Amino acid sequence: MSLRTSKKNVKEATLFKLETVDKYPEKYDEMTQYVKEQQEKQILPELKDVPDIAEYDVIFIGTPVWWGTVSLPVASFLQKANLVGKIVIPFITHEGSGESGIGESMQKASGCKKVLPALVIKGSEASESEDVVKKFIHTLKD
Numbered sequence: 001m002s003l004r005t006s007k008k009n010v011k012e013a014t015l016f017k018l019e020t021v022d023k024y025p026e027k028y029d030e031m032t033q034y035v036k037e038q039q040e041k042q043i044l045p046e047l048k049d050v051p052d053i054a055e056y057d058v059i060f061i062g063t064p065v066w067w068g069t070v071s072l073p074v075a076s077f078l079q080k081a082n083l084v085g086k087i088v089i090p091f092i093t094h095e096g097s098g099e100s101g102i103g104e105s106m107q108k109a110s111g112c113k114k115v116l117p118a119l120v121i122k123g124s125e126a127s128e129s130e131d132v133v134k135k136f137i138h139t140l141k142d
């Protein structure tokens with residue numbers, strides 16, 4: 001599948017949701033503290049399922065920025081899934097940090113073929129970002 005095909009079919013793309021076995025704290029402050037500790041200890045959460053992506057050539061990977069880097073469930077996915085030979089297109093939400101070197105982190109963690117420039121939007125603006133998303137899809141090159 002070429003990127004041209006993936007661009008045309010992006011609406012029909014298969015969607016996978018990453019779910020962790022253990023839940024994260026509900027309260028924001030507890031959550032951020034917990035994540036910070038887990039990052040420091042380099043503990044990645046167990047995923048309920050690691051999506052089988054073998055049949056796909058192009059994988060869009062979405063993550064919020066957590067303490068300046070990729071979220072822990074996505075870090076788990078990058079470690080467990082076989083992304084060798086795949087093209088990765090990150091989409092990232094943040095509240096000020098921007099892209100945060102996440103494309104490079106994804107490349108390093110997964111050993112994928114290539115990471116394309118990310119779609120980067122503020123989490124608080126995500127629900128009104130349909131036009132930005134459409135424009136981004138449009139910029140995808142063959």
Ligand SMILES: Cc1cc2nc3c(=O)[nH]c(=O)nc-3n(C[C@H](O)[C@H](O)[C@H](O)COP(=O)(O)O)c2cc1C
Pocket residue numbers: 031032033035036063064065066067068069092093094095096097098122123124
């Ligand atoms: C544990 C944690 C750490 C975060 N660290 C950052 C950060 O370093 N930089 C930043 O801009 N936003 C940070 N945020 C804000 C998130 O990026 C923002 O809440 C998220 O993109 C919104 O998406 P969501 O609704 O899927 O969580 C952090 C949020 C959490 C929960």
